[in-house]
Amino acid sequence: MIELTGITKTYGTVSPVEVLHGIDLKIPDNEYLGIVGQSGSGKSTLLKIIGLIHEATSGTIRFHGKNVTEMNDADRTRIRGREVGFVFQSFQLIPHLSVVENVELPLFYQRVSRLERRERAHAILKQVGLDHRTTHTPNELSGGECQRTAIARALVSAPSILLADEPTGNLDLDTGRAIEDLFLELHGTGTTIVLITHDDALANRIPRTIRISDGRILQEATA
Numbered sequence: 325m326i327e328l329t330g331i332t333k334t335y336g337t338v339s340p341v342e343v344l345h346g347i348d349l350k351i352p353d354n355e356y357l358g359i360v361g362q363s364g365s366g367k368s369t370l371l372k373i374i375g376l377i378h379e380a381t382s383g384t385i386r387f388h389g390k391n392v393t394e395m396n397d398a399d400r401t402r403i404r405g406r407e408v409g410f411v412f413q414s415f416q417l418i419p420h421l422s423v424v425e426n427v428e429l430p431l432f433y434q435r436v437s438r439l440e441r442r443e444r445a446h447a448i449l450k451q452v453g454l455d456h457r458t459t460h461t462p463n464e465l466s467g468g469e470c471q472r473t474a475i476a477r478a479l480v481s482a483p484s485i486l487l488a489d490e491p492t493g494n495l496d497l498d499t500g501r502a503i504e505d506l507f508l509e510l511h512g513t514g515t516t517i518v519l520i521t522h523d524d525a526l527a528n529r530i531p532r533t534i535r536i537s538d539g540r541i542l543q544e545a546t547a
Contacts, residue, residue: 325351325516326385326485328347328348328374328384329383329384329385330382331344331382331385332380332383333366333369342381342539343369344370345538346383347539348541351518352516353484353516354514354516355531355532356519356530357519357530357532358520358530359536360520360521360522360536362522366538371487371489371518373385375404376400376401376403376404376408377404380393388484405481407484408483409478410487410489411471411474411487411489411491412488412490413489413490415462415474415494416474421461423458423465424458426477427473427480428444428445429477430480431445431480431481446458448476448479448480451476452476452506454469457473466499468495468499468502474491475510479510479515486515486516486517487518488507488517488518490520491503492504500526511531529547532545533546
């Protein structure tokens with residue numbers, strides 16, 4: 325599905341800082357990949373490049389065989405909106421919207437009809453175990469429920485790949501384990517997932533992991 329070749333990323337021009345150094349990485353369809361590393365290792369930058377949020381300084385990214393590094397911003401944005409789902413540590417839910425309204429928001433921007441938006445949002449909320457909380461607002465939810473809502477929002481567009489940035493970082497141990505279980509369940513249904521973490525216990529539950537340090541892949545492991 326996704327192939328990165330010789331990816332580098334440099335920030336700044338006066339005193340440039342090279343964050344990624346020649347990353348080569350293949351992510352096949354239906355894979356669950358963990359990117360492991362300490363803060364400052366470059367893993368979040370790598371995830372944003374995979375998700376087409378940031379552009380690489382050099383190198384090539386192929387998405388379903390298409391070289392996205394040669395595309396203009398509009399085409400990259402279109403692919404990102406249709407093909408990539410994002411889950412962040414901080415949930416990023418809109419507080420005055422209900423759970424179902426938060427989940428269907430990406431479909432609104434894709435100009436999906438109201439009826440279809442609502443049907444698809446309810447279906448995905450049932451999949452993540454939140455069909456009993458659809459009318460609640462985020463401040464009425466637990467941390468785990470907020471993260472499940474964020475996961476549902478990321479999945480409602482049926483993306484090709486789900487990217488998660490420290491999705492259990494703000495959760496207690498038991499709630500975090502439940503979210504880990506949910507990602508494994510989603511992978512079992514065919515969802516392609518790339519998840520970054522600094523937690524070795526979580527990494528040990530992921531079928532394939534790469535460890536990154538100082539912007540380089542140091543090792544790869546499979547469960």
